[in-house]
Amino acid sequence: MAMPSYYVSPEQMMQDKAEYAKKGIAKGRSIIAMEYIDGILLTADNPSASLHKVSEIYDNIAFAGAGKYSEFENLRKAGIRHADLKGFMYSREDVTGRSLANGYSQSLGTVFSQEMKPLEVEILVVQASTNGHPNEIYRISFDGSIIDEKNFAVIGGRAEAVQTILKDKSPGQAPSLDAALKLCVTALEQTANQKLQPEGLEVAVLDRTRTGRKFRRISVSDIRRILSP
Amino acid sequence: MKLPYLPNHDDSSFFDFLTKQYPGLTLGSHGMAPASEPMRSAGPIAVPYATTVLAIKYQDGVVIAGDRRATEGFQIADRRIEKVFKIDDWSAMAIAGAAGPCIEMAKLFQTELEHYEKLEGMALSCEGKANKLGQMVKANLPMVFQGLVVMPLYVGYDVTRAEGRIFKYDITGGRYEESDYHAIGSGGKDARNTMREHFRKNLSEADALKLALLSLYNAADDDVGTGGPDLIRGIYPTAKFVTAQGITDVVDDKLKAVYDEMMTARRSRET
Numbered sequence: 001m002a003m004p005s006y007y008v009s010p011e012q013m014m015q016d017k018a019e020y021a022k023k024g025i026a027k028g029r030s031i032i033a034m035e036y037i038d039g040i041l042l043t044a045d046n047p048s049a050s051l052h053k054v055s056e057i058y059d060n061i062a063f064a065g066a067g068k069y070s071e072f073e074n075l076r077k078a079g080i081r082h083a084d085l086k087g088f089m090y091s092r093e094d095v096t097g098r099s100l101a102n103g104y105s106q107s108l109g110t111v112f113s114q115e116m117k118p119l120e121v122e123i124l125v126v127q128a129s130t131n132g133h134p135n136e137i138y139r140i141s142f143d144g145s146i147i148d149e150k151n152f153a154v155i156g157g158r159a160e161a162v163q164t165i166l167k168d169k170s171p172g173q174a175p176s177l178d179a180a181l182k183l184c185v186t187a188l189e190q191t192a193n194q195k196l197q198p199e200g201l202e203v204a205v206l207d208r209t210r211t212g213r214k215f216r217r218i219s220v221s222d223i224r225r226i227l228s229p
Numbered sequence: 230m231k232l233p234y235l236p237n238h239d240d241s242s243f244f245d246f247l248t249k250q251y252p253g254l255t256l257g258s259h260g261m262a263p264a265s266e267p268m269r270s271a272g273p274i275a276v277p278y279a280t281t282v283l284a285i286k287y288q289d290g291v292v293i294a295g296d297r298r299a300t301e302g303f304q305i306a307d308r309r310i311e312k313v314f315k316i317d318d319w320s321a322m323a324i325a326g327a328a329g330p331c332i333e334m335a336k337l338f339q340t341e342l343e344h345y346e347k348l349e350g351m352a353l354s355c356e357g358k359a360n361k362l363g364q365m366v367k368a369n370l371p372m373v374f375q376g377l378v379v380m381p382l383y384v385g386y387d388v389t390r391a392e393g394r395i396f397k398y399d400i401t402g403g404r405y406e407e408s409d410y411h412a413i414g415s416g417g418k419d420a421r422n423t424m425r426e427h428f429r430k431n432l433s434e435a436d437a438l439k440l441a442l443l444s445l446y447n448a449a450d451d452d453v454g455t456g457g458p459d460l461i462r463g464i465y466p467t468a469k470f471v472t473a474q475g476i477t478d479v480v481d482d483k484l485k486a487v488y489d490e491m492m493t494a495r496r497s498r499e500t
Contacts, residue, residue: 056347077348084243084344088336089254213343 017118021142024120025067030157035135036180039128039206043184046202054204056215058083058095060128062206066156067121097127101138109144118142122155128206128214161191178226198223243344257368277306280454281416282323283444284384284395286409287437290472291384291393294441295323297464298456313467315476317342320385321469325414326378334379355387359396367402382413386471393471416448416455423447442487458488
């Protein structure tokens with residue numbers, strides 16, 4: 001039987017979709033999640049002060065999204081609803097980063113295989129350690145593939161280049177907050193080939209030493225103080 | 230966009246989300262079987278009821294306090310129930326009415342405010358929080374006809390106005406702001422009588438706490454539903470300060486000191 005002339009093989013279709021999504025994600029700027037001594041640091045190269053790429057999901061869980069803003073913003077909101085619902089229905093300690101990351105992975109995977117247009121996003125779900133559990137960093141790609149990262153993770157922009165720099169410079173054990181932020185900014189600057197101003201950075205931490213909600217944004221003045229030589 | 234485990238929803242309110250997607254979990258009679266005729270004629274269901282809670286403005290903000298007793302008919306259902314809840318960093322609420330739905334409303338309101346703050350990236354205004362609570366009280370109206378009243382007293386520190394504010398409600402969700410003090414619950418009237426006599430503008434923190442505890446003591450004196458301090462078990466009312474610094478719990482030692490002094494003074498009058 002003759003195939004219609006517009007037949008595209010599944011392999012080709014997936015490849016095209018993946019290329020399309022990758023192109024969209026690479027257009028943006030990078031975001032780094034890095035473990036430090038008291039939790040996890042999130043640093044984003046983000047010139048906007050109000051359109052956030054990094055945000056709080058629950059007590060010790062945070063979210064970062066790279067790629068198309070409207071798409072990862074939707075995912076962020078869905079994550080907050082899922083977490084708040086679970087915490088309300090059961091208890092606050094039953095909300096876990098792992099279950100959230102799994103949900104995201106399923107959602108992204110379904111959209112990638114079933115919809116015409118894949119989501120042009122890459123996201124991070126990070127959970128600061130509590131009660132002796134280690135930190136968790138999950139990187140979830142546009143096709144739903146999920147990677148459990150250690151020490152640090154990079155998404156968006158020239159993620160691989162940033163990753164290489166961090167791998168070289170990464171210290172053996174978890175650095176202090178100041179050292180971690182300096183390292184992240186150096187890596188972002190080297191790949192962007194320009195000096196980044198504190199106003200152009202979005203920085204937040206999951207700080208284990210806080211009680212209750214661990215997420216805290218770091219103000220521009222604090223970033224400037226930390227980065228000043 | 231369809232998400233397998235995340236229903237499509239487009240609103241920053243957790244309460245509305247729950248009402249639409251999980252009606253069985255929300256306040257009011259959503260998703261519950263309507264009361265049948267025999268159920269209705271059986272009269273109100275016997276459930277624990279919580280009583281006297283109050284709030285007083287003072288120079289730094291508001292003190293909010295409540296006794297610890299829950300009653301079920303003529304029985305004491307609980308001696309240590311908590312009726313004053315921290316809602317977020319700038320507000321607290323106290324409840325009177327059927328204990329179960331009351332605590333549920335407080336928990337739902339806490340989640341509501343946190344949810345909004347996370348989705349929108351900024352917290353609701355003090356006024357906005359008070360209005361939202363009014364809508365939740367209104368949603369509970371069907372339950373009132375089954376005898377399950379929930380009556381909140383809401384206090385917040387308004388950061389833009391730099392002052393503490395007190396809001397009271399009626400069962401239809403009507404919201405009214407009080408300028409100085411208020412008390413609700415079965416002993417509310419007795420507490421209000423005491424506050425009316427002793428309230429002054431710009432009380433100090435210590436005097437405001439003293440007045441709050443005195444009012445609760447007098448309410449417990451006249452109202453069987455309100456518990457006084459339990460000296461044997463060491464159970465004292467709950468009190469919180471709502472100020473520009475956030476919410477501070479008053480520790481038991483401080484409450485005990487105020488009560489010891491008050492009771493010594495009363496004892497001396499009896500001899």
